[in-house]
Each structure stands twice: as C-alpha cells, then as structure tokens.
Amino acid sequence: MNKVILMGRLTRDPDVRYTQGEEPMAIARFTLAVDRRGKRDGEASADFPSCVCFRRTAEFIEKYAHQGTKLVVVGRIQTGSYTNRDGQKVYTTDVVVEEAEFAESKAAADRNTQQTPPPSPDTGADGFMNIPDGIEEELPFD
Incomplete structure (x- = not known):
C-alpha cells in the first residue's frame, strides 16, 4: 500500500500552471514543512517534502493556500528520474496529493x-x- 498523510505549512506560495489544449488542467507544486517528532540536540527538526496535485485539488490550492497555510494532505509517494541539460541523471521523489484540507481555522x-x-x-x-x-x-x- 502506498499512502501518505502529512500535516505541515507551505514554505512558499504554490506554483500553479495549466496544461495546453482543449481542456486545460491545473497542476500545483508546493513544499510542506512537516515537523518531526522529538528533538535532536534540543532543537526541533522538520522535513520538506515536495508535493504535486492536479485538477480540482490544484485549483483549491491555487485559490486558498499561500505561504504559511497549514494543510493536511493525503496522497501517495511517487519516484521518477530524468536527465538534465548537463546529461546527469536526476532522481525525484514527490507526494502526489489526492486530498487537501485546512489544518486550522x-x-x-x-x-x-x-x-x-x-x-x-x-x-x-x-x-x-x-x-x-x-x-x-x-x-x-x-
């Protein structure tokens, strides 16, 4: 089973783009700051997973989410790779968000x-x- 549930704050405003074509589709990319449990050397730490969502979820993110917004997202981990302009292979890991909702009023x-x-x-x-x-x-x- 590949299921992820995260709660965190957007590190910056989401990047939203639309596909070309007859029916443009929204694609939103953003990074969440997710606190880790416990403290290391007396200091709190966090992870910063990259997230991507599509269609209505992306439109919701575009309209209502901005830097600092606290969200709960549900989705799945997706890995991939591509070759950059320098000919080097780059590996990616994203959370593909299927659901998103506010975590605070x-x-x-x-x-x-x-x-x-x-x-x-x-x-x-x-x-x-x-x-x-x-x-x-x-x-x-x-």
Missing part, C-alpha cells in the same frame, strides 16, 4: 502569523466564512 492562522485583520462581517465566531444557502455546487472541494 482562518482565525488560528491569523494568530500564528501575527497579522490579525479586522473581523469581516461574513466571518462567524469560529473564524470560518459563513456560506450562503444554495451555492454548494460552487465550492472547490467534494
């Missing part, structure tokens, strides 16, 4: 980045946006 994210904006009239007490009735089909997730 917007209010918690704002507190963590020390940039608390004034409360929005569309935001409830829990920090999540109030969604009007009848627009479920427009939401970027299943």
